[in-house]
Amino acid sequence: MFKTVPKRIKEIRFGLISPKEYRKMSVTRVITADTYDDDGFPIEMGLMDPRMGVIDPGLRCKTCGGRAGECPGHFGHVELIAPVIHVGFAKLIRKILRATCRECSALLLDSNQKKKYLEQIRTMRKMGQPIEDITNEVFKEARKPKICMYCGAGQLDIKVEKPSTYVEKMGDHDHKLMPSDIRVRLEKISNEDIEVIGMDPNNARPEWVILTVLPVPPVTMRPSITLESGQRSEDDLTHKLVDIIRINQRFQENREAGAPQLIIEDLWELLQYHVTTFMDNAVSGVPPARHRSGRPLKTLSQRLKGKEGRFRGSLSGKRVNFSARTVISPDPNLSVSEVGVPLSIAMEMTIPVYVTKRNIEQVREYIRRGPDNHPGANYIERSDRRRIKVTDSNCEEMAETVELGWKIDRQLKNGDIVLFNRQPSLHRMSIMAHNVKVLPHKTFRLNPAVCPPYNADFDGDEMNMHVLQTEEARAEAMMLIHVQENILSPRFGGPIIGGIHDHISGMYLLTRGDSRLSKSEILDMLSKTKIEELSEPAGEVDGKPYWTGKQAVSHILPSGLNMAYKAGICEDCDTCKEENCELDAYVLVKDGQLLSGTIEEKAVGAFKGLIVDKIIKDYGSARGLQFINDATMLGIKGIMHYGFSFGISDEDIPNEASIQISELLGEAEDRVMNLILVYNEGNLEPLPGRTVDETLELKIMQELGKARDSTGNIAGKYLGLENAAVVMAVSGARGSMLNLTQMAGCVGQQAVRGERIKRGYEGRTLSNFHTGDLGAAAHGFVKNSYKSGLSPTEYFFHAIGGREGLVDTAVRTSQSGYLQRRLVNALQDLEVQYDGTVRDTRGMVVQFRYGEDGIDPMKSEFSKPQAIKWIIESVTSKEVE
Amino acid sequence: MVGGSNPSEPVFYIFKGMNKVMKGTKSFSLLDHNIVPHHLLLSENEASQVLKKYNIDKEQLPKIKVKEPVILEIGGQVGDIVKIIRTSKTAGEAEFYRLVIE
Numbered sequence: 001m002f003k004t005v006p007k008r009i010k011e012i013r014f015g016l017i018s019p020k021e022y023r024k025m026s027v028t029r030v031i032t033a034d035t036y037d038d039d040g041f042p043i044e045m046g047l048m049d050p051r052m053g054v055i056d057p058g059l060r061c062k063t064c065g066g067r068a069g070e071c072p073g074h075f076g077h078v079e080l081i082a083p084v085i086h087v088g089f090a091k092l093i094r095k096i097l098r099a100t101c102r103e104c105s106a107l108l109l110d111s112n113q114k115k116k117y118l119e120q121i122r123t124m125r126k127m128g129q130p131i132e133d134i135t136n137e138v139f140k141e142a143r144k145p146k147i148c149m150y151c152g153a154g155q156l157d158i159k160v161e162k163p164s165t166y167v168e169k170m171g172d173h174d175h176k177l178m179p180s181d182i183r184v185r186l187e188k189i190s191n192e193d194i195e196v197i198g199m200d201p202n203n204a205r206p207e208w209v210i211l212t213v214l215p216v217p218p219v220t221m222r223p224s225i226t227l228e229s230g231q232r233s234e235d236d237l238t239h240k241l242v243d244i245i246r247i248n249q250r251f252q253e254n255r256e257a258g259a260p261q262l263i264i265e266d267l268w269e270l271l272q273y274h275v276t277t278f279m280d281n282a283v284s285g286v287p288p289a290r291h292r293s294g295r296p297l298k299t300l301s302q303r304l305k306g307k308e309g310r311f312r313g314s315l316s317g318k319r320v321n322f323s324a325r326t327v328i329s330p331d332p333n334l335s336v337s338e339v340g341v342p343l344s345i346a347m348e349m350t351i352p353v354y355v356t357k358r359n360i361e362q363v364r365e366y367i368r369r370g371p372d373n374h375p376g377a378n379y380i381e382r383s384d385r386r387r388i389k390v391t392d393s394n395c396e397e398m399a400e401t402v403e404l405g406w407k408i409d410r411q412l413k414n415g416d417i418v419l420f421n422r423q424p425s426l427h428r429m430s431i432m433a434h435n436v437k438v439l440p441h442k443t444f445r446l447n448p449a450v451c452p453p454y455n456a457d458f459d460g461d462e463m464n465m466h467v468l469q470t471e472e473a474r475a476e477a478m479m480l481i482h483v484q485e486n487i488l489s490p491r492f493g494g495p496i497i498g499g500i501h502d503h504i505s506g507m508y509l510l511t512r513g514d515s516r517l518s519k520s521e522i523l524d525m526l527s528k529t530k531i532e533e534l535s536e537p538a539g540e541v542d543g544k545p546y547w548t549g550k551q552a553v554s555h556i557l558p559s560g561l562n563m564a565y566k567a568g569i570c571e572d573c574d575t576c577k578e579e580n581c582e583l584d585a586y587v588l589v590k591d592g593q594l595l596s597g598t599i600e601e602k603a604v605g606a607f608k609g610l611i612v613d614k615i616i617k618d619y620g621s622a623r624g625l626q627f628i629n630d631a632t633m634l635g636i637k638g639i640m641h642y643g644f645s646f647g648i649s650d651e652d653i654p655n656e657a658s659i660q661i662s663e664l665l666g667e668a669e670d671r672v673m674n675l676i677l678v679y680n681e682g683n684l685e686p687l688p689g690r691t692v693d694e695t696l697e698l699k700i701m702q703e704l705g706k707a708r709d710s711t712g713n714i715a716g717k718y719l720g721l722e723n724a725a726v727v728m729a730v731s732g733a734r735g736s737m738l739n740l741t742q743m744a745g746c747v748g749q750q751a752v753r754g755e756r757i758k759r760g761y762e763g764r765t766l767s768n769f770h771t772g773d774l775g776a777a778a779h780g781f782v783k784n785s786y787k788s789g790l791s792p793t794e795y796f797f798h799a800i801g802g803r804e805g806l807v808d809t810a811v812r813t814s815q816s817g818y819l820q821r822r823l824v825n826a827l828q829d830l831e832v833q834y835d836g837t838v839r840d841t842r843g844m845v846v847q848f849r850y851g852e853d854g855i856d857p858m859k860s861e862f863s864k865p866q867a868i869k870w871i872i873e874s875v876t877s878k879e880v881e
Numbered sequence: 882m883v884g885g886s887n888p889s890e891p892v893f894y895i896f897k898g899m900n901k902v903m904k905g906t907k908s909f910s911l912l913d914h915n916i917v918p919h920h921l922l923l924s925e926n927e928a929s930q931v932l933k934k935y936n937i938d939k940e941q942l943p944k945i946k947v948k949e950p951v952i953l954e955i956g957g958q959v960g961d962i963v964k965i966i967r968t969s970k971t972a973g974e975a976e977f978y979r980l981v982i983e
Contacts, residue, residue, distance in 0.1 A: 835935065837935060839941075842941075843937065844941050844943075845978075852969040852971050852975035853972035853975075855971070
């Protein structure tokens, strides 16, 4: 087998281009500032010289013979009459002028110093370390001598007038250094000295930062646009080059005519200005060159810099066609795999259809409907690749003329497959393929059950849609990234899509205890699902048949399903009573019939969803998708049947409960005071490895924590299992018992960095307390509940604790985002081969077995080796330890 | 460091008499330490079998330096292949192979 190892870039060298090289790479010298002659042909040796590349279709490049699009373009050059400074190097020129002798251009350091610095630079280079620190020191040292140690010439101070004027101080009058003077000085610097200032004399002679030749970028880089009126409009760069060449010519004429020094200097400065703004039109101290309209010109550095520049705007990020973006909103009546697309978007986005014998009648119908009658067609491409826009007026005629081999752009319609994405795209489930459902209004609609993989909510989130353009892409999307193929997360081998919020509350209400439904009720329950046959009733009361809520769920389970597990509401009794559990926490499914247990988050929820997981692994992803659809529909019907609301009065607890809570808190505070007393007497026994102070803090925290938890228990007891907040917390739909405790019982200790609040004034947190008060209230214990309301000091402490939480999340997201970026960059090329090894692009082995065990986590049972356990369970219908 | 830096040569501490009996102590082997995975030198025959199994050249294996203390301990030479048996969280025990380099 022949293997080629890809070549590696060994090094990249940066340097300056010499005038000689500029001339060598130039295909023509540009001498006239004109672009096109009266007939519209480019002028030879003008700015649009055809040797510098072609932009007009049909013409050929005079240098390489390529057509427009093939020819990359070629540089030309302008011979500058007088040298000018390159603004990008103004700082370097300043540093070099100050560090070298004004007469002999020697670097003003003695030979020992030079040797020392050169040595340092070479070792740093060898180690691949930056040399800036050393060269900066060289410049700093070489600036100091007042007299040249080589030729004895006195050194003068050099002042810089921004951006690129250098002035020597000669006694009381100033002498301006012209670029030509500077160039002479730079030319005289010896190769040895150049190395000491960190430059490479072969690649970057310092005098090359003073331009004597200006390269003219190829035409392809500054294309002119022909307006509809036939007028040509030139690129900003061309405008700037015109300015440079004009001034260059005038300069030459004036100098040859022997114009006075003053005029020459003025023209020189003007030339400098134009060359400066050609490089960078945002140099401080230079008024930006403007277009006739007053708009600043976009010159070379503006093309590269910033968010919309070449790097961030064009290379790291690009825009694509066939994509749409809008706000998302929920629609529980859609299937999980569907996406609701606004009609206005569907009419804009198209799918190419090739006309064949089989579909020509269909195609005719699309064209006949035209662009304004969804689903119609927007464009027709004939076999000679000419595109015709379908309009209201030509659609009838086009429908008749359409031929085999043509292509039409058909509007998006129901059932089409599209990619749907929400940033940040952190994992593969951030982009999934959905089926289109065209709907009125202006938002993308999606089933709330697919929110977890996208991490989406509806507080104004926007999402992107991409329409696939080829048959291959659509097939691939269907098989690899369709929603149903992504229900199981490759992160932990469980479902990431499942019921959320109301779906879970609804299922819980429907299945707990022995809820009974009449015939019309159960039919209503199942009306949104795909179930078409009703099972036998569970029994009869007063001659009327009834069904249980568990039977309703049994309808949507696949027949033959066997499962047994302990639900999330299980309290881990010492001996499990299984089917006879008082809490109805033992879920038992036999042959697709739910015999006992309550359906809640652990059964159908996103991230947990044991039943969803089991169905996908035993019956396939399509059945899994149908189950999620049915379960969410049933859940919503269930919650609507029982009714579900939560208000402030749901946190009401009876008077006796409030009294119990305040007594409990009072006792806890007494115990804290007692601890402080013991501490003050010096009798507190320190815990192992702790100081006495730490021990006190720990014990107080422990005491108050216990107190808060018991208030929660009291509140929970009085609220009862019918309370909506309790239902949500117990079923796992939303919220927790802790949230409930804080609402009805006691908010508890506020903490900063895991400790009681200590900061504030000297010895106390607020001026409301005595200095040295160690009590609960003085250090952020909130004994009120959110319902009863916080006291001013409690409110303040709560704000402190809340702020810390906000800061933490902000810091964590940015840090973990960067960490993930670095990991992805390092690992993106690794691939699991067919032999189970993990290798990089060169074929180097990274792991001999993927993950050391060769297991695909997506196909594992919640990342645990449980396959055999599951098989036993599904055969015996008993939970196995 | 800003701009990144090339890692410098790793430092291997070679103690005098590492493989000898130290005064007053029992001799010890690195491999006896519970967090040092087991390293085995492969014979030429075994080595070629490993390469054949994965259909690779020697150069495509992960590397290990001869100066590495374990390699000194088991007496590996440049060009040898060592088999490493590590305890693994996922698989219990996992096999790795490394090429000894300079």
